[in-house]
Amino acid sequence: MSEFFHVLFRLNVVPVIDCNKMPSCLMTENDHSSFRQYMDDPEFKEKFQDSYISSAMVKCYPVIDIRQDLTAVRCFGLSGSTKQDIRNFKGIKDLNDHYLRTVDAHAYDTFYSGKCADCRKRKARQCSGGCYAFKINEMLKM
Numbered sequence: 001m002s003e004f005f006h007v008l009f010r011l012n013v014v015p016v017i018d019c020n021k022m023p024s025c026l027m028t029e030n031d032h033s034s035f036r037q038y039m040d041d042p043e044f045k046e047k048f049q050d051s052y053i054s055s056a057m058v059k060c061y062p063v064i065d066i067r068q069d070l071t072a073v074r075c076f077g078l079s080g081s082t083k084q085d086i087r088n089f090k091g092i093k094d095l096n097d098h099y100l101r102t103v104d105a106h107a108y109d110t111f112y113s114g115k116c117a118d119c120r121k122r123k124a125r126q127c128s129g130g131c132y133a134f135k136i137n138e139m140l141k142m
């Protein structure tokens with residue numbers, strides 16, 4: 001992934017991750033510092049700072065999709081486990097609140113990797129450990 005970013009950066013493309021942000025612990029210090037070589041270009045620097053890849057924060061919010069059969073899912077990654085009939089909700093806010101209560105509320109109390117258990121970023125609610133698809137079963141159990 002880091003190599004892919006370098007290829008894009010050399011083409012003056014700064015990718016923005018809108019979902020499924022990689023936790024910063026998956027990149028080494030060398031990966032992070034290797035991006036500094038581009039920072040002499042002020043335009044690149046500004047775009048990089050605005051991009052989500054430069055942030056250590058990993059958070060995720062419902063990105064509700066409504067399907068042709070009038071069921072909704074919290075997001076495409078959780079489409080197998082968060083289906084709801086939209087006719088049971090007063091509106092999009094009601095549906096969003098449902099997903100916040102039943103899924104997102106457990107983002108920082110659950111983990112799929114032992115590394116996350118003692119991680120201060122999780123405890124400080126700065127990193128929820130990446131895509132919830134990896135731990136949705138534990139989240140739903142809670």
Ligand code: SF4
Nearest residue numbers: 019020060075077131
């Ligand atoms: S749970 Fe995964 S697929 Fe769904 S919005 Fe979060 S990162 Fe994206």
Ligand code: SF4
Nearest residue numbers: 023025116119122127
């Ligand atoms: S919570 Fe987990 S994924 Fe996030 S930084 Fe800590 S160890 Fe890495």
